[in-house]
Amino acid sequence: MPPFYSKFWSLILIIIIALSLFSACNILDEEEGEIQITDFTNKTLYFNETPSKVVILQASLASVWKLAGGSYVGISNDYESYGLTLDDAEIIGSTKSPSLEKIVSLSPDLVIYSSKITGQQAAADVLNNMKIKTFSAERFVQFLVYI
Numbered sequence: 001m002p003p004f005y006s007k008f009w010s011l012i013l014i015i016i017i018a019l020s021l022f023s024a025c026n027i028l029d030e031e032e033g034e035i036q037i038t039d040f041t042n043k044t045l046y047f048n049e050t051p052s053k054v055v056i057l058q059a060s061l062a063s064v065w066k067l068a069g070g071s072y073v074g075i076s077n078d079y080e081s082y083g084l085t086l087d088d089a090e091i092i093g094s095t096k097s098p099s100l101e102k103i104v105s106l107s108p109d110l111v112i113y114s115s116k117i118t119g120q121q122a123a124a125d126v127l128n129n130m131k132i133k134t135f136s137a138e139r140f141v142q143f144l145v146y147i
Helices: 003-024 059-067 100-105 117-129 138-143
Strands: 035-038 042-046 055-058 110-113 134-136
Touching: 042 059, 059 100, 059 110, 100 117, 117 134
Parallel strands: 055 110, 110 134
Antiparallel strands: 035 042
């Protein structure tokens, strides 16, 4: 097996663990929402229920999200290279250049992105200004690497 595969599957495992933490961080807070998630940049997201309309700007993150039992309404155009199918989801552009118009048209509850990719970070900044909730997935991954 090429070295890339072992690194890839290690990353997948770390992201699955991170997503488990994501779903385990539920606390009751009636003023803000029942589910509270704080990432390691101290950005806190509140939800009344588990997000069901999730847009994922990177197919590798979407594959982990799907393995953890999640679904998505929008995904990057490289989804097939990660063994994913569109089902009822829509393509939101490329990994490096997501379409803000397409993302907004899907009315997502949550957008998962990588802040290490300039185009995704720029999209997340605009979405945050539009009060659309965004979550940078690698924040948990970076933390877990050091545990």
